[in-house]
Amino acid sequence: xxxxxxxxxxxxxxxxxxxxxVHDSPYFxxxxxxxxxxxxxxxxxxxxxxxxxxxxxxxxxxxxSEDGTLPAKAGDVLVSDISEPHGIKARTDMxxxxxxxxxx
Amino acid sequence: xxxxxxxxxxxxxxxxxxxxxVHDSPYFxxxxxxxxxxxxxxxxxxxxxxxxxxxxxxxxxxxxSEDGTLPAKAGDVLVSDISEPHGIKARTDMxxxxxxxxxx
Numbered sequence: 001x002x003x004x005x006x007x008x009x010x011x012x013x014x015x016x017x018x019x020x021x022v023h024d025s026p027y028f029x030x031x032x033x034x035x036x037x038x039x040x041x042x043x044x045x046x047x048x049x050x051x052x053x054x055x056x057x058x059x060x061x062x063x064x065s066e067d068g069t070l071p072a073k074a075g076d077v078l079v080s081d082i083s084e085p086h087g088i089k090a091r092t093d094m095x096x097x098x099x100x101x102x103x104x
Numbered sequence: 105x106x107x108x109x110x111x112x113x114x115x116x117x118x119x120x121x122x123x124x125x126v127h128d129s130p131y132f133x134x135x136x137x138x139x140x141x142x143x144x145x146x147x148x149x150x151x152x153x154x155x156x157x158x159x160x161x162x163x164x165x166x167x168x169s170e171d172g173t174l175p176a177k178a179g180d181v182l183v184s185d186i187s188e189p190h191g192i193k194a195r196t197d198m199x200x201x202x203x204x205x206x207x208x
Contacts, residue, residue, distance in 0.1 A: 001167075001169055001182065001183070001184045001185075001188055001190065002182070002183050003167065003174055003180055003181070003182045003183075004180070004181055005177070005179045005180050005181075006179040006180075006181060007178075007179040008179070022181055022183075023157065023181070023183045025155055025183075027154055027155045027205040027206065028132065028155065028157070028203065028205040030157055030181065030183070050131050051129055051131045051132065053127065053132070053134055053203065055159065055161075055201060057159075057161065057179070063105075063107065065105055070107055073109070074111075075109045075110040075111040075112070075161070076107055076108070076109050076110075077107070077108055077109075077110060077126055077127070077134065077201070078105065078106070078107045079105070079106050079107075079126075079127050079129075079134070080105045081105075084105055086105065097159060097181070099132065099157065099203050099205075101131040101132040101203075101205040101206075102131065102205075
């Protein structure tokens, strides 16, 4: 059992998205991304089995897909196949938690 | 790709913890629990392989373990083996997201 606090462990970076590895195990990988308004994780995909969940903890922005964008706000949970192109763009400062299973 | 908003989909219940199934797939199960202050998910475990992550989205309380309690607040992520006894008790109204991999 381990506990970390995202607000204590990860901050924002004016130059690029700030990435923090929360946990990595045979079962899942958990990553925290903090975006300043305007920063993004460009649309990407991996040709493997599995899914990713993306939880918006704070802020407002867009989920990116090949079909366009979906609004993203606190409390949103997006689930995507890892093989399906996905990304995020922040409009305000945004904290996001991504869980990938099985881990990449 | 699917998106849900936890604040829209799940509310609080005065009588007991409010449970909402966000997602279930071969890769992980995602559950949202809302607790009114004083409500709890009692300490429990399952004798199987896998891990659970518990993210505190809102509120204050305690993570429960066999060794005692750990304070829980917004931004905390707890990771536990599913086989290791774990639980949650809310002090204030609390929103929690649990991800179980592989799904139970």
